[in-house]
Amino acid sequence: MTEPIPPILALAGVSKSFGAVQALRNVSFELYAGEAHGLAGENGAGKSTLVKILAGVHRPDAGRLLVDGEPVDFTGPADAQHAGVAVIYQEPTLFPDLSVAENIFMSRQPRGRLRRIDRRAMHAQTTELCARLGVALDPQRPARGLSIADQQLVEIAKALSRDARVLIMDEPTAALSGAEVARLFSVARTLREHGRAILFISHRLEEIFELCGRVTTLRDGQWIATEPTDGLTPDDLVRRMVGRDLDTLYPKQDTAAGDAALKVSRLTREGVFTDVSFEVRRGEIVALAGLVGAGRSEVARAVFGVDRWDAGAVEVGGRRIPPGSPTAAMAAGLAFVPEDRRQQGLVMDMSIERNIALTGLASLRRGPVMSRAAERARARDWAIRLQLKYSRLTDTVNVLSGGNQQKVVLAKWLATDPSVLVVDEPTRGIDVATKAEVHRLLSDLAARGVAVLMISSDLAEVLGMADRVLVMHEGRLVAEIPRDRVTEETLMAAATGRGTGRSAA
Amino acid sequence: MTKDSAAAARRSPLGGRLARWEVLIAVLLVVSWMVAAGTVDGFGNGSNISFLLLDTTEIALMALAMTLLVVTAEIDLSVASTLGLTCAVLGTLWNAGLAIEAIMPLCLLVGALCGALNGLLVTRLGLPSLAVTIGTLALYRGLAYVLLGDQAVADFPPAYTGLATSSAGPIPYPIILVAVLAALVAVTLHATPLGRSIYAIGSNEEAAYFAGIRVKRIKFWLFVASGVFASVAGLAYTFRFASARGDNGFGLELVVVAAVLLGGVSIFGGRGALPGVLAAVLLLGVVRNALILADVPNEVLNFVTGLLLVTSVLAPNLLAALQRRRQPSYPLHPEPERSSAP
Incomplete structure (x- = not known):
């Protein structure tokens, strides 16, 4: 070297x-x-x-x-x-409407007479580049598709x-x-x-x-x-x-699972996922694993109602919820911490307290107008419980660190007192200390009887936190693995659609 | 409580800038008022002030609902045409011999339907409101001409035309209506759950939707409100001039949009407050009134409105750009922070 x-x-x-x-x-x-x-x-x-x-x-x-x-x-x-x-x-x-060659030579096109673009030279050079890479691409086809x-x-x-x-x-x-x-x-x-x-x-x-x-x-x-x-x-x-030792970071306590809080039956969304059935019981953390693009987030989005589904049913606490309505899902006791906290979880230029209030505006009224005192009390209460680091509750959330932003998202949802909590990549991009806090929080919630459905690409997190792991592959649920049998190997095998065996390292 | 977030709080980018912008508009209002009073003959006398206020009635009414829409990052350019259609319906039904008390609710219904069509096209078909309302701007105005042609209906009952032009002391009656509605809209926007939802939708529609806010329903009803406020403006306009014509209020949508943006509402949604908009409505009224008194031709008035519209869109961006230049975009930490114990 x-x-x-x-x-x-x-x-x-x-x-x-x-x-x-x-x-x-x-x-x-x-x-x-x-x-x-x-x-x-x-x-x-x-x-x-x-x-x-x-x-x-x-x-x-x-x-x-x-x-x-x-x-x-x-x-x-x-x-x-x-x-x-x-x-x-x-x-x-x-640029989808430009050709392969035009994309490659964007703003550096070879020029001919009168400084016009020399298409023939451009296509020839593209063919030559592709040959050097050993691949065949038609220089003239549009990038779209x-x-x-x-x-x-x-x-x-x-x-x-x-x-x-x-x-x-x-x-x-x-x-x-x-x-x-x-x-x-x-x-x-x-x-x-x-x-x-x-x-x-x-x-x-x-x-x-x-x-x-x-x-x-x-x-x-x-x-x-x-x-x-x-x-x-x-x-x-x-x-x-x-x-570090995985077990110390992922402190899922053993809990006795209760009756089914979330029941998903034969849920299908054309071209996205097919015939997905599972249930999550009270006190249980169930992980939904799979490769990126397997349809995990899409199932979660449909269950919460931000996307519609084409067939199947979702029951929360024994009651069916209508498709395509987050409002109805919330009323039934569902809460959803989405994958993209900056775009879906938070209104970045709104204050901490207003973000936390957003899920319960109707309950924070006095008469027809908002009660600022109730709004502040709700925010302060959850800020303390989740050990949020902030200087003022009126600060906009974009001044917070990623981990603290995620705590605001959690606060906003936990304040609705959900019976089923769906979390999509709950610790993505946050620091290790906060990550451990989030894991402890999820574990505590399960211990208090909340049903947790967790989507995660973090294998260690799945192995450490989940009581059961559901594995998706290409839009279908392909495996259910109980805690004592889940390993990195069994999980990856199911996620890559191999069912059994593993590739040589 | 880290150092960073404390510093950021002191900067308070959102609140600080809005407050400053509204103060700027208020100062501009006072200055233009004083300049006009000092240089334009007849500006300062009581009857002109009453007239000036009265003359902002329709713009203020339409700006109230427009503010709510623009805060959700939508826009309604068909308001002045809805006003015109309302006038045309009023004139047509009056000619047909209906009682004025029966006609007025029908006029409000026309406004509601105009707004509902806009709202349906935007929320159900997902079309951009700019395109939809440019289309209905032509549609509603065209319908108004179909109904009344170039006819003017003028013989309305004096009880109503009188009410629209007289005052309680120096305050014209229509302005009292505007004040009541403005208070209602201000409370709605700044102190109710609906208002919070409106700001959330404008700042980040997706996050608002994920939080269970009924985004489409709220937008739909805001378009309906915009139509109803425009038809109230249409009634005020007809009675004030005792004349219902198809071209009533032609081109006023630009003044309304100018007032809302000049008042500090962001064209991108999520930001703005009603007091700023009201100050901007008055500011535009003062400038217009003073220029008319000074015998400035109508073409120049349009030029000034256009100038203020462009300025109001550009100025906040320029301010923001200046602020960015003064502070580095990345927080610089010459010394790395000590790690917190795991």
């Missing part, structure tokens, strides 16, 4: 915080030409912040960014592009046409099929052999082992290790990522 030439791209002692959350703390990291480098870490470990700093989206609070060993200051994404850094996102954003895998290839071709030397792939495989992943990897290997550097981020550890020569692990915003993947096992890597 001792190259005489300096790394193409490096971070030296970089720190970055957002409000009260320290996203990165003194992280150093080097990326060399001709290597594929994995980046591992749990959700919220700081991976996406690191990517955004390399891409020029965020500027570090402290520390230096080095290109070819020289300190640089990216004031925006354009600077990063100019330095040869390109980012391929999970879901690329192409391309698969996500093909869209990523267009982005890669675009990066190559700009002569990018560093390609950052931020969870590119999350939405790809097996064959598409194989094709992406062969493209990545070609790039690596041509001396480009690749930074590869994935939640699927086996992919990191397959593609990358070295891997860097982050945990809670800190650098943990950078090491060759040879001689490392997936278990070693998980230990670096988690770095």
Whole structure:
């Protein structure tokens, strides 16, 4: 690992915080030409912040960014592009009505006479780029309708046409099929052999082992290790990522489950999920697991009524609720902490107390007008119970850290005194301490007889918290695994539709 | 209680900016009033003040409901046409010999139906209200011309036309109606569950929907309210000028939108307060009145309205941009915070 030439791209002692959350703390990291480098870490470990700093989206609070060993200051994404850094996102954003070639050469089209765009040259260069990548894409077809895998290839071709030397792939495989992943990897290997550097981020550890020569692990915003993947096992890597005993972090207490609080029967939404039946009993935490796109969130949204369903029934406490009405679901005792707290959970430029009031406006009246005292009492009460860190209840929620914002969402829903709580990714992107608090809270709620349905992509969270795990695959419920038999292997096997067995690491 | 959130509270971006904007409009109102009183002959005398107030009646009425709609990030450009249609219906039915007491409820029903059509198109079909109400702007006005042609109906009972033009002391009766409705709308917007829901919808419709707020139902009824307020304005207009014509109130929607935006309501929804809008209605009234007294031609009046409209949309954005330039967009922490014990 001792190259005489300096790394193409490096971070030296970089720190970055957002409000009260320290996203990165003194992280150093080097990326060399001709290597594929994995980046591992749990959700919220700081991976996406690191990517955004390399891409020029965020500027570090402290520390230096080095290109070819020289300190640089990216004031925006354009600077990063100019330095040869390109980012391929999970879901690329192409211009759907422009052709593949036009997307690749956007604003840098080859010009002919009278500075008109030379289409023939543009198409020829696109064909040549595709040949270099070893893929076949028609330069003239519109981007609309391309698969996500093909869209990523267009982005890669675009990066190559700009002569990018560093390609950052931020969870590119999350939405790809097996064959598409194989094709992406062969493209990545070609790039690596041509001396480009690749930074590869994935939640699927086996992919990191397959593609990358070295891997860097982050945990809670800190650098943990950078090491060759040879001689490392997936278990070693998980230990670096988690770095602690799972049981202490996930304190689900054993509770005796009561009668069914939520009963979902043969629920179907055309083209999204099919024939989903399950029940959640009082005092139980049931996890809904599966890969991204398996239909977990969609089931939760339909149960709460923000989406309609086409067939089936939902009963809360023995009473059927009508489809497509969050108001009716709330009245029946359902509460829903959605996946995207900034967009769905909170009104970001409203105050803490008004956000918490939003789920119970009718109960906070005196006569026809709002009682500010009742509104404040409700907010203060829940702020104390959930140990919310704030300076004033009249502050807008966008000044709070992610974890505290999530507490406001929880407060807003717990204040409705629900009998069934549906939580979608309850700890995504929040710091470890708050994460533990949220887990303790969910466990306490279950102990007090609330039925909890939890959707999570965090395997450790599912394994630690759930009494039962329901696994979805391609819109169907494919497995139900009780707590004592659920392991990472059984879960992933069901989630990837293999039923039994597992892939070689 | 971290340092960051305390600092942010002191900045108080939302409350601070709104308060400042409303103060600015109030100051502008006082200044333009004083300039007009000092430079324009006849501006300051009692009967002109009464006339000035009276002349804001229709704009104020339409601006009340428009404020609620714009706070939810919708808009109703058909208000002046609804006003015109109301006048046309009033004139037609009066010509047909109906009693005025029977006609007036029917006129309000016409306004409600106009608003309901807008509301249905926006909430059920998911069309943007800007496009829908540009369409119904032409539709309702066209219907008004179909009903009355270029005819003017003028022989309304003096009891009503008199009421619309006389005053209790210096305060014209229609303005008393405006004041009562303004108080009602202000309480609704600023102190009731409905008002909270309206702000939540305008700030983040999806989050409001996820919180169980009946977004579509509320929007629908706000469009209906806008139609009803426009038809009340139509009645006021007809009686005030003792003339029902199809082109009554032509082009007033621009003045209404100008007043609402100038009053500090964000065109993107979620922000604004009624007192600012009322101050802006008065400000526009003062400027218009003073320019008319100073014999400024009508074309220039339109130019000034347009200028204020553009200014009111641009100014808050410019202010925000200035604020951003003064503070760095990313909070800078030269020293990393100490980690909290796990």
